[in-house]
Amino acid sequence: MSNLWKKKSWFGMMLFEIPDTQKSVTERICRKRGKEKMSQIFGAIMLGVMGILGGLPTLYLCVSLVVVLAQKIYGKVVHGKSLYA
Numbered sequence: 001m002s003n004l005w006k007k008k009s010w011f012g013m014m015l016f017e018i019p020d021t022q023k024s025v026t027e028r029i030c031r032k033r034g035k036e037k038m039s040q041i042f043g044a045i046m047l048g049v050m051g052i053l054g055g056l057p058t059l060y061l062c063v064s065l066v067v068v069l070a071q072k073i074y075g076k077v078v079h080g081k082s083l084y085a
Contacts, residue, residue, distance in 0.1 A: 075081040 072083050076083055
């Protein structure tokens with residue numbers, strides 16, 4: 001049983017170390033030129049842009065859901081309207 005844990009499998013090796021052939025082209029170029037910092041900055045900018053692009057529609061949907069429900073309840077209580085109209 002202990003021999004199983006000592007053996008290095010292909011899957012186990014992939015979890016800890018990714019060969020250069022599997023890495024992205026941008027990452028390999030940046031490493032060769034010593035521009036790891038530039039790669040990190042680009043990654044941070046992309047993360048921010050994607051966060052904004054995903055966050056704005058989500059915020060809009062959440063706010064509009066609450067506003068529509070509030071309008072429906074207000075119309076039902078004050079004017080006696082149907083919730084389905």
